[in-house]
Amino acid sequence: xxxxxxxxxxxxxxxxxxxxxxxxxxxxxxxxxxxxxxxxxxxxxxxxxxxxxxxxxxxxxxxxxxxxxxxxxxxxxxxxxxxxxxxxxxxxxxxxxxxxxxxxxxxxxxxxxxxxxxxxxxxxxxxxxxxxxxxxxxxxxxxxxxxxxxxxxxxxxxxxxxxxxxxxxxxxxxxxxxxxxxxxxxxxxxxxxxxxxxxx
Amino acid sequence: xxxxxxxxxxxxxxxxxxxxxxxxxxxxxxxxxxxxxxxxxxxxxxxxxxxxxxxxxxxxxxxxxxxxxxxxxxxxxxxxxxxxxxxxxxxxxxxxxxxxxxxxxxxxxxxxxxxxxxxxxxxxxxxxxxxxxxxxxxxxxxxxxxxxxxxxxxxxxxxxxxxxxxxxxxxxxxxxxxxxxxxxxxxxxxxxxxxxxxxxxxxxxxxxxxxxxxxxxxxxxxxxxxxxxxxxxxxxxxxxxxxxxxxxxxxxxxxxxxxxxxxxxxxxxxxxxxxxxxxxxxxxxxxxxxxxxxxxxxxxxxxxxxxxxxxxxxxxxxxxxxxxxxxxxxxxxxxxxxxxxxxxxxx
Numbered sequence: 001x002x003x004x005x006x007x008x009x010x011x012x013x014x015x016x017x018x019x020x021x022x023x024x025x026x027x028x029x030x031x032x033x034x035x036x037x038x039x040x041x042x043x044x045x046x047x048x049x050x051x052x053x054x055x056x057x058x059x060x061x062x063x064x065x066x067x068x069x070x071x072x073x074x075x076x077x078x079x080x081x082x083x084x085x086x087x088x089x090x091x092x093x094x095x096x097x098x099x100x101x102x103x104x105x106x107x108x109x110x111x112x113x114x115x116x117x118x119x120x121x122x123x124x125x126x127x128x129x130x131x132x133x134x135x136x137x138x139x140x141x142x143x144x145x146x147x148x149x150x151x152x153x154x155x156x157x158x159x160x161x162x163x164x165x166x167x168x169x170x171x172x173x174x175x176x177x178x179x180x181x182x183x184x185x186x187x188x189x190x191x192x193x194x195x196x197x198x199x200x
Numbered sequence: 201x202x203x204x205x206x207x208x209x210x211x212x213x214x215x216x217x218x219x220x221x222x223x224x225x226x227x228x229x230x231x232x233x234x235x236x237x238x239x240x241x242x243x244x245x246x247x248x249x250x251x252x253x254x255x256x257x258x259x260x261x262x263x264x265x266x267x268x269x270x271x272x273x274x275x276x277x278x279x280x281x282x283x284x285x286x287x288x289x290x291x292x293x294x295x296x297x298x299x300x301x302x303x304x305x306x307x308x309x310x311x312x313x314x315x316x317x318x319x320x321x322x323x324x325x326x327x328x329x330x331x332x333x334x335x336x337x338x339x340x341x342x343x344x345x346x347x348x349x350x351x352x353x354x355x356x357x358x359x360x361x362x363x364x365x366x367x368x369x370x371x372x373x374x375x376x377x378x379x380x381x382x383x384x385x386x387x388x389x390x391x392x393x394x395x396x397x398x399x400x401x402x403x404x405x406x407x408x409x410x411x412x413x414x415x416x417x418x419x420x421x422x423x424x425x426x427x428x429x430x431x432x433x434x435x436x437x438x439x440x441x442x443x444x445x446x447x448x449x450x451x452x453x454x455x456x457x458x459x460x461x462x463x464x465x466x467x468x469x470x471x472x473x474x475x476x477x478x479x480x481x482x483x484x485x486x487x488x489x490x491x492x493x494x495x496x497x498x499x500x501x502x503x504x505x506x507x508x509x510x511x512x513x514x515x516x517x518x519x520x521x522x523x524x525x526x527x528x529x530x531x532x533x534x535x536x537x538x539x540x541x542x543x544x545x546x547x
Contacts, residue, residue: 008389011366012373014358017382049340056347063354067361075447082365083476086372088379091476128343129336192381 012086021059024188028181029055035180039173051177053125054118061117062110088193115178119171224268231261259294263287267318288315308356312349319345368447369475371395376478396452396471396485397533402440403433403454403469404487404529412527416493419525423458423465430455451475455540464492470540471533481538488530493523 029051037047070081076093083091090099218225238254267287276282291314296307320342326332334342362383366373371394377383410429411419422429434454441449453472458465472484 007386012362012377012383012385014355014362014382015384016380017358018355020381049344053340053344053347056344056351060347060350060354063351063358067354067357070361079369079451079476082369082372085362085382086365086377086380087375087476087478088381089478089480091482092474125340125343128339131336 024185025055025059027184027188031180031184032177035177036173039169039176050122050125054121054174055181057121058114058117062114111178111182114182115175118178119174122170122174224265224272227261227265227268231258231265234258234261256294259290263290263294263318266290284315284318285311287318288312291318305360309353309360311356312352316346316349369451370446371448371452371473372476375476375483379478394471394473394485394535395446395448396473399437399441399452399454399471400469400485400487400533402437403456403471404489406433406436407456407467407469407489408527408529411491411525414525416523416525419491419493426458448475457540458491461490462492464490467491467527468540469529472539479537481542483535483537484540485533485535486540487533490528492526492528494526495523 029048032055033044033047033051036042036051037044040047042050070078073081077095080090080093080095080099083089090096095102216225234254235258238251238258241251241254264287267283270283270286271281288311292307292311295314296303296310299306323334323338323342324332370392373392374394377385410422414422433456437452437454438449441452451474453470453474455470455472457468457470459468460466467489469487469489470484473482475482477483
């Protein structure tokens with residue numbers, strides 16, 4: 001049977017990862033598009049395109065980071081990664097005790113790195129499309145000394161005064177979008193792992 | 201019949217002879233012509249550069265022509281334009297196929313990116329090699345497509361990374377990946393045996409050397425120093441692994457335990473896997489051997505097989521009453537969950 005031979009030649013395929021990631025990506029894109037559309041007053045199509053581009057960018061950069069990091073991990077930690085990917089559980093070795101901490105720290109780091117990538121990605125994307133960055137309250141270009149003192153007294157950061165990021169509506173919108181998609185993905189992952197809802 | 205033949209010929213003619221010169225058939229013909237020329241150049245032993253150049257032109261024309269043909273004939277399964285993907289595949293075949301060895305990995309990993317380049321190039325570069333400035337909507341699409349092709353490329357890379365793991369830890373494929381959230385193995389494949397089976401065979405050979413056809417008192421003495429024998433067995437198996445080293449070697453442990461059984465013993469040989477496993481408590485392979493004292497008469501056949509070992513002993517007095525060790529091992533190495541020592545402690 002040639003087909004069976006071909007399949008056994010291919011061996012273990014990451015099909016579930018692909019299917020699951022497609023599902024999660026669609027969920028994240030829809031959620032983020034909703035948030036971006038509400039917060040930034042974008043059109044339906046534009047917000048969808050932005051969300052899709054940003055999420056695909058973050059995901060593929062995440063893959064690149066994972067593949068690069070995995071190659072340089074110490075062997076004992078690497079075999080834990082293998083165990084998790086192939087068998088969905090960690091096995092007993094020197095890392096077993098600290099792994100929950102490692103996972104949680106990695107997840108939190110992933111959240112902030114993803115946020116940064118998405119914010120940067122949005123800036124790049126709008127520059128690429130030749131649009132003005134969407135800021136509903138544009139910062140004044142010239143800031144006089146008095147105003148600056150005022151801000152310093154109020155304890156606000158200079159980042160806002162520089163008019164780039166800080167708490168501009170765009171940064172807030174991306175943060176909310178990221179939080180929404182991460183929460184949804186986390187809930188879905190917990191459901192699947194707890195109850196085996198989908199049966200795998 | 202004749203009508204059908206003429207009809208077929210007409211159709212063939214329509215396909216083979218394009219209505220205009222600016223058509224995909226022309227490009228395919230150029231590719232064929234260039235390929236024939238490169239063959240010709242090879243037969244007349246032209247410079248390698250000439251042959252290579254002609255072959256390169258042939259490949260590029262083939263990629264262009266096939267892409268054009270797919271696009272012109274509106275071959276779009278599920279509404280997705282596959283032309284750039286096919287062109288990209290042909291280009292990757294050309295770029296990496298001549299590498300030999302493991303060319304499939306770079307070819308597959310770069311396939312989505314090359315396909316993206318095939319899509320992007322005509323939109324970014326005009327015919328006279330000047331950079332074009334495409335409208336915003338096109339730029340947005342290109343950015344999206346680039347991220348998507350990077351994702352596809354990562355998936356291929358992930359597949360090859362899994363294959364690397366399997367090469368490094370061959371026993372992993374012997375386990376079930378049913379619980380995985382990442383990978384899937386099509387059912388109905390013959391699953392390889394874990395490497396522990398080989399280790400058990402080596403251990404059995406060593407055991408046979410030590411106790412088989414040896415006087416029973418010396419067998420008993422051998423069994424007294426259990427810890428020493430375990431270490432010797434471990435060393436033996438390790439040195440055997442050294443012939444074909446693998447990252448997983450340090451994850452296998454060899455152990456054995458004699459259990460008394462009437463006059464003799466049942467020896468349990470274990471290859472214990474302490475690496476990643478589908479089962480919560482890991483697994484081990486078990487080989488049971490029966491070690492019995494046998495008096496000379498019943499030894500019979502094995503005695504004939506090793507005459508040089510027994511010949512000097514035959515002259516010794518009291519030979520007929522001496523008992524000899526006889527080892528018989530099961531061929532099967534059933535796989536058990538957990539750790540053998542734990543089971544002994546509890547049961």
